């Protein structure tokens with residue numbers, strides 16, 4: 001436990017990780033410790049009321065609508081992927097009680113003692129259960145105001161054995177989220193002019209790699225000086241995120257940062273790097289970041305839905321030719337991509353640059 005006179009210094013304790021939660025809640029902080037100071041360009045301020053509103057997709061029109069409703073939903077989905085790389089999903093059919101239970105389990109995980117959480121620290125970026133602070137302490141130059149738990153949940157299901165209901169809740173929640181992701185990917189395939197199950201088959205989603213990522217961003221005394229998670233794109237196909245009613249996610253849209261004001265009970269979905277690769281750049285992965293606030297802790301729960309680890313992802317053959325649509329990305333096995341992304345600093349879309357043809 002941290003005494004008020006000697007607050008823990010995350011990332012610098014002899015035994016590895018200390019969590020930002022302990023530091024933020026120690027009552028000893030009036031400012032942001034220097035190793036957390038993240039200087040944002042003032043021009044990077046986010047806007048709350050963008051001229052265009054963030055797209056909303058009604059999942060029920062996609063799964064059980066009339067043919068006309070389904071065609072419209074596919075068209076809306078394609079537009080959302082092309083113009084934003086982000087959309088909110090409503091009428092997703094996942095019960096509010098399951099979402100609440102899952103959120104509670106995450107909160108209870110972060111409320112475990114430091115000693116208990118350290119059991120799940122993990123050592124390697126591909127360890128199936130890993131909790132920690134910031135992003136990757138061995139490479140982060142500035143620390144982020146974030147604690148996290150990452151768990152591989154598909155095709156093999158893992159779970160910490162504490163708190164008591166975490167395993168049951170995450171198994172049920174992640175299974176449903178996998179189905180939602182597959183439904184959305186059917187619509188996205190069709191919006192690209194491919195057959196509905198194209199992405200499902202090409203990415204071998206029966207063995208699709210799924211990671212549950214719980215993020216805790218404690219209240220911060222001077223939020224302008226710290227960053228929860230810096231600008232980045234996600235590595236998989238689609239990330240589906242919920243939060244504890246506290247906003248903080250921002251997206252880069254047409255060169256401006258936009259605050260996401262979440263519609264209650266919606267899923268916040270973003271397209272990730274492997275959709276960009278597969279679509280040969282027609283749909284880009286969206287840059288996003290999470291900011292912190294001085295009032296309350298924010299918890300977000302992101303489920304990253306990716307290809308199977310052994311899939312070599314490259315642009316869909318149907319979308320490339322020898323003329324104007326030459327492949328813009330080289331193929332790479334998802335496992336290698338993941339390892340690359342998790343082992344390096346989180347730095348915008350630098351990982352995707354490595355598979356872009358123009359950079360090779």
Ligand SMILES: O=C(O)CCC(=O)C(=O)O
Pocket residue numbers: 213215229234241248249288289290300302
């Ligand atoms: O907390 C958020 O809203 C974003 C989290 C995120 O981008 C991530 O976990 O990859």
Ligand SMILES: [Fe+2]
Pocket residue numbers: 232233234239288
């Ligand atoms: Fe992300």
